[in-house]
Structure formats: structure tokens, C-alpha cells
Amino acid sequence: GAVVSQHPSWVICKSGTSVKIECRSLDFQATTMFWYRQFPKQSLMLMATSNEGSKATYEQGVEKDKFLINHASLTLSTLTVTSAHPEDSSFYICSASGGNTIYFGEGSWLTVV
């Protein structure tokens, strides 16, 4: 079946640095991918819609200059957290459409120290 893969699964970075998270659709093409964020013990909140070959669409309250999204190909979208701070520590998860359903990646745990 369709699989969406994220990398890395876990990442620790220093405050002030940038970190990139990749989301790949492994056996299907995804013109649109979505990035979600989950704070501890909370639900998943949509951050942005990633469109292949065009700019991402961000949800209200999400800083586009801080969370850079690039969707360079039909199978890859990247989320770069720039100048990371401890409050950016969270679980980030992507999704991609494959047929009639949406598949989620395994998620990436970011810890900023």
C-alpha cells in the first residue's frame, strides 16, 4: 500500500540553528502534502499546505518565514524550522493524498535545547 515516510524520526538541535524534516511519498505521487504539528497531550494542528511547484499555503498564526516549506517534486516536501527555539519543540507530521484516502508519515520529534 501507499506509504509516506518522514526523516529524521528524532532530532535534537541547538537553539538558534535550523533543522530540516523531509516527507516522502514512497510509491505514489502527491501534488499536495500537509504539515501538522502536535504539542504534548494535544491534538494535531494543520500548519500549512504544501503544493508541488508553488508556494505553500499557511494556516493563520503560522509564521511562514520561520517554517519554510518546499515541495520541489511530486514525492518530496520539506519543512525547515529556522532559528529554532525551545518552544518549537514538538511532534511534526506530514500527510499526502493517495487515491481516496490520506496517508500520514511516522512523524518527527524535534527537541530544541
Next chain:
Amino acid sequence: GEDVEQSLFLSVREGDSSVINCTYTDSSSTYLYWYKQEPGAGLQLLTYIFSNMDMKQDQRLTVLLNKKDKHLSLRIADTQTGDSAIYFCAERPYNFNKFYFGSGTKLNVKP
């Protein structure tokens, strides 16, 4: 966005049935999903139902949809300790690929 609500906690004994409830607000045609999230892990799709269906059964899982009340439930028969996890209800409008998630229900299964 759409409003999807769930109760936060449910505790049952092993072997009993679990029923997790969810309400949503979107009145248009939509897909409704149940996902399972174990500690430290991503989302696992359990099942989904289209809004023109009333019920869907898949092994130990039964999804019931009351369109009039916009109420969705997930019943897990013969609940096992391995079913302990957070269960998310999610709504996806028919012509969109965005998901709107509930807060999640933490299911605790006691031996």
C-alpha cells in the same frame, strides 16, 4: 476550520467493549476517520467512513455515524491491553485534503 470534539479519557477492563465518541460540525459531504496513536509513534489509520454511510464494521472495530446529530463513534470489541493508545477522530471535507482533528481520546485498558 471545522470543530471536532471528543472526550479526553476512557478506561475499560480487558475483554470489555470500548466506545469512543466524536462530534463534528461540517454539514457537507465528508469523510470521517479514526486514527490510533501509540506513545512516541505516528498515526495509524484504523478505519474511515463516508458521510452517506451509517455503519462500517472491520473485525473488532465498528463505526457508527449519526448524520442528523453529526455524531461518530468507534466501538472496539473485546478490548485488549494493546489497544491502549490515543484515538483521534478526524473530518475531511469531500473536496479538500485537509484534516480537522479532535483532541484525541486516551483509552486505558486495565488487565
